[in-house]
Amino acid sequence: MSWFRKKSRKIEVVPQDKRHVRTEGIFVKCPSCDAALFRRELEESFQVCTHCGYHFRLDARARLAMLYDEGIYEELDAGVISTDPLNFVDTKPYRERLEQARRTSGLPEAIINARGMIGGHLVFTGAMDFNFLGGSMGSAVGEKVTRLIERAIRERAAVITIAASGGARMQEGALSLMQMAKVSAALARLDDERLPFISILTDPTTGGVTASFAMLGDVIIAEPRALIGFAGPRVIEQTIRQKLPKDFQRAEFLLEHGMIDAVVDRREMRSFIIRLLNFMMNPAVQTAREEKAEELPRASALHATD
Known part of the structure; x- marks a missing residue:
């Protein structure tokens, strides 16, 4: 929206709270490197800065x-x-x-x-x-x-x-x-x-x-x-x-x-x-884990040999 409107040969000033800049919300500033990031590109990179790798939450x-x-x-x-x-x-x-x-x-x-x-x-x-x-x-x-x-x-x-x-x-x-x-x-x-x-x-x-x-x-x-x-x-x-x-x-x-x-x-x-x-x-890895676990002595066995 422009800040001025022409109305019956009079220039009307648009109130401050109705003024909008077309780029609002399009860019995000990286808190790490201060780069201006295009919001769409930031979303495509899973909220990771494409310049410094900063990870947004x-x-x-x-x-x-x-x-x-x-x-x-x-x-x-x-x-x-x-x-x-x-x-x-x-x-x-x-x-x-x-x-x-x-x-x-x-x-x-x-x-x-x-x-x-x-x-x-x-x-x-x-x-x-x-x-x-x-x-x-x-x-x-x-x-x-x-x-x-x-x-x-x-x-x-x-x-x-x-x-x-x-x-x-x-x-x-x-x-x-x-x-x-x-x-x-x-x-x-x-x-x-x-x-x-x-x-x-x-x-x-x-x-x-x-x-x-x-x-x-x-x-x-x-x-x-x-x-x-x-x-x-x-x-x-x-x-x-x-x-x-x-x-x-x-x-x-x-x-x-x-x-x-x-x-x-x-x-x-x-x-x-x-x-x-x-x-x-x-399955082979899980089987190996189970076999290794069976080889480990139980706590009761350890105490029995002390």
Whole structure:
């Protein structure tokens, strides 16, 4: 819209709130290299800067569509949502925070469960979304991850989780912390069944999520420059009163120190996952894992020989 209109030989000034620039919304500025990115090209590159490789945050449903064959998947457990077991109130009631999070994010919870095919393999995936209360893990998130794992065991399928979280949800107190043990126990059962679990860490992955299922994968993958840790670097520096190393808790630092297995560009993530599944779901590989597990002495046998 032009800023001036000719009306009966008079020039009318268009009000400020009705002025629009035609390029609004077409370009996005990269916070890393300051490049002006054409929005359509950014979407085609899965929200990765085509100049410097900076990874913008991606919502849960976009991640699922990116991974699954033809972007098709079945959403599961949408009815599992958080309540307010403690009637918690800080600056506002927890119930109000939940309603607001659902309105602003368009999500029922901080994680979306999905079932579908990736590279021809049946896979159950849980994708967390930082837009819903910082991707925090409460009772509903723990229940949904546990259900995901139990379904995979029943259907002999692989499990993938995509973490994006600030940690356990403080408004649910100890009930949220209990989810760490609950999900870890479910993953132990998955391991007993010799079924693969792939953990993908995105920016940020912190707190109770890092201290539980996010770091328990058979293969742990991170996106470039993702912040991964338990406490944040600022909290650690204030606690130990020392300056942390450069890029401490970034994905590349963790890879260098053996905490994760790979750092993979988002644009190559699907093909990397498919290669992993081709190997891990190979019947010969699964048979070898079972035979090796049978050769390992049981804990009771070890104690008997002490």
